[in-house]
Amino acid sequence: MIGFLVAGLVIGALARLIVPGKQHLGILATLALGLVGSLIGGLIAQFFGTGDIWELNVLGFVCAVIAAVLLIGVAESIAGRNRRAVR
Numbered sequence: 001m002i003g004f005l006v007a008g009l010v011i012g013a014l015a016r017l018i019v020p021g022k023q024h025l026g027i028l029a030t031l032a033l034g035l036v037g038s039l040i041g042g043l044i045a046q047f048f049g050t051g052d053i054w055e056l057n058v059l060g061f062v063c064a065v066i067a068a069v070l071l072i073g074v075a076e077s078i079a080g081r082n083r084r085a086v087r
Helices: 002-018 027-047 058-086
Strands: none
Touching: 002 027, 002 058, 027 058
16 A cells, blocks of 8 residues: 555656646645556556556556646646636
């Protein structure tokens, strides 16, 4: 369980490094998006038969980072839309 949280934080941090510009996300949002991204990556890796959803493998890791990058983009667009509506 602790390894899953650490992997989610690492994946979320890598995704934030890949996304250009400044993100207005806290550490908990980064962790949550990294965890969701790692689940999606694990499911994709399991679909292709390279391992189980809970295994750490290269395809799952790459897919997890890509999914987290997409999730950060979606979260930023939703948060940006809400910030503009408040101002």
